[in-house]
Amino acid sequence: MSILVFVEDWNGAYKKASFEAVAYAKSWATMNGNRVIAVTNTSAPAGELAGYGADHIIQIGLGSTAMGIAGQLKELSAEVSGIVIAGTSLGRSLAPALSALTGGALSTNTISLPLSVSPLQVKRGAFSSKGIETIELNNDMPIVSFVPNSIGLEPVAGEGNLERREVSSNDALEVLSTEVASGKVALPEAEAVVSAGRGLKGPENWGMIEELADVLGAATACSKPVSDIGWRPHSEHVGQTGIQVNPNLYIAIGISGAIQHLAGVSASKTIVVVNTDPEAPFFKAADYGIVGDAFEVVPKLVNALRAFKAAS
Amino acid sequence: MDLLCTHSNLGANHNPTMNILVCISHVPDTTAKINFTADGTALDPAGVQFVINPYDEFGLTKALHVKEAQGGTITVINVGPATTEPTLRKALAIGADKAVRIDATPMDAITVAKELKNHISANSYDLIICGQESIDYNGQQVPAMLAALLEQPFANACVGLSLDNGTATATSEIDGGHATYKASLPMVIGGKKGLVEEKDLRIPNMRGIMSARTKPLEVVPATEGEGPTKPVSFEKPAGKAAVKMVDAENVDELVRLLHEEAKAI
Incomplete structure (x- = not known):
């Protein structure tokens, strides 16, 4: 058998x-x-x-x-x-x-x-x-x-x-088209995910998130409020009604950690949380935390990771 | 015969009235604390509030939109014990026309799918909408099983659906993108957010709640026996060790921990 x-x-x-x-x-x-x-x-x-x-x-x-x-x-x-x-x-x-x-x-x-x-x-x-x-x-x-x-x-x-072997396939469902973003790491398969929330203050500030994702070879993601207000596409929303992910590394920037968000990410192996609010519930689900302003921490982290990659 | 009543105005316009079935799961509220019975073999329902499965809410509102656009009947159905009836009443209050409860305490998805199939085969529906998964057992099994048993087309993770004269165009999430499908009705949808927008979700109003009391809720005996899978035990995931805080001025330390300790980079 x-x-x-x-x-x-x-x-x-x-x-x-x-x-x-x-x-x-x-x-x-x-x-x-x-x-x-x-x-x-x-x-x-x-x-x-x-x-x-x-x-x-x-x-x-x-x-x-x-x-x-x-x-x-x-x-x-x-x-x-x-x-x-x-x-x-x-x-x-x-x-x-x-x-x-x-x-x-x-x-x-x-x-x-x-x-x-x-x-x-x-x-x-x-x-x-x-x-x-x-x-x-x-x-x-x-x-x-x-x-x-x-x-x-x-x-x-x-x-x-x-x-x-020849095995025929039958289905009444007709595929009209498929569209898959090329050149980007697909979120469900990513080994690392950099995710950001309302703490970023506006869609124009996502450049540093993409930069951080780029250094890590990570996919970008966002919280539900951010996709609901249209700062980022729905396809990036991770959480209970969005996409569920379990990467090796999940970095959450400016996301408070509502239970609906945790339901979609808590299976991640290592979780890093950056938030200005030391009481953000996400810290309880995190492995590593930094209390700080994303606008200061993220650029520093990008530089530190670049230096690490260059040295290793 | 059903064909006559569901398609009675086929000649009058291009969108016949629709006989829609929305499958409803009765699940613990997202924010509920989950505990298991002392012997670890089942969910302990004490203190847990049960709600309409969030994925199903999108399907129910979509069904209401379809009915409002082209007329029809919305039936909501649950396979479960009498304790699920308040959830079906809530779906009636939101706007479904009638409810069916198949009286069973199913232990697996295939049993649910077979019970649903038996009901659907005896009643003709133009469109069957399920949530892509229920937030209790997270199986994502029933919708695809149901479509396979019915030999009907199936679109999972469906985030867009338009209907035109008995033909459906469905947009589904696939890994890293979207696919668009076309099929003749009847078909089965595994729906999620996007089928309608979250801001458009309906909630019961007082008139709906009053009228739900008198809408029909039919209880049908179960026909299937036990399925081939059974839960052996439930446990809670191992708690995380306390978070390690790193100073915002010292991100090099975070990089070191991620590399040496977590082995994540």
Whole structure:
């Protein structure tokens, strides 16, 4: 039997979450003596997947929608005892659709490797990061969708066999267009995020935020009030009704830390808060804090980080 | 037959009246303190205020906009025990026409999706709007499962929806950008902020609250058995260590800590 892993690409390049998915499948497969079958697009480079544990790689012409791909994966899942899907925007539609089509028990928002394999138990985030649930998936084809950047990458030595298959895809949903900002770090996948709030006083002051993000290779984000008043686009709003992120480093500048904001960022590994108000609730959720004026602290931080990068 | 009554003015204009289903989750308020029962197997509801799931509020207001533009009926539905009825009444007070509660205490999303599918198959809806996720179990599972079970088109993380003569154009957030989709109705939407703007969200007024008391709330028996997943235990996340404060004049120290201690840079 095998663990099947769906490997997502964007215009022929893999996302980091895709390698994490293969590594997840490898860890799971190792626990119960299974092989890893990676399913990927014909246009993507298959060779890179073996380095994370793919034993067998099936390239198909992937459909353009979650429902279309779910139907294709169902076709390929006959001899499979488990499925792994990264919780990207595509994966968050694909995993439940596949679960409904195959009857495979599903855990989404998963934040751990399997605690046990028979029956499968994993941990998942619940109650907007205020709780952690241990869930048991009681059937013969459990499906795990994990939060990107919550597991980590484990390169392994290996060679995968490559196979091309024809699997047709059907979906009544027609894709009219897709628009993805190029040249910028996409917020949901960013390893570092620099986020700012009303403390910045106006949209004209975001230059230093972008500069700080640039030094760190970070994505920029904002609080809800800032997107509501139109200083920054809605696509940058992180928090409960916006985008939820869990980067290695989250720097919040001039954000007080309302509970709705914390719900979207508290899974970040390291949180730095800069705020003029020492009583800002965000400090309670932070690892490091600076009480100070963003207009003084941020330029200094940019310089200090530049010096650090130059020296290392 | 339903086709006749929902599409009765098809010849009169290009926007037929719409029979809309809005799926409503009954969830702890965002600001609620979350505690678990002593044995750790369930949420402890003591002292928790329950509300309409915030993601569903955008869908409900969108349904009201559609109804106001082209006429129709809005049904709100919840799969849950009798304790969820105040949340359905609130949705009626906001402007839904009728409510359905499927009487079950579901343990997983697939059971909810199957119960919803059974109801939808017996009643024809032109548009089914769910919130993309509920803020209790954060699964983002029910909408896509429902669409797959119904074999209907699905747009998740939907931040824009326009309807024209039985065809929907939906804009969805994707990682780093947006996608625009087209589909024939009926379809399933997983909605979020943007479907309508937050400032446009409706809240119940006194007239709505009064009329909600007499609007129909139908209780339907459950048809599905137990699903394949079960919660084993719940715990609270490990508390953060106390924040380390760094002097604003000494950002070099922050850089050192981020590098040496947090290993974040």
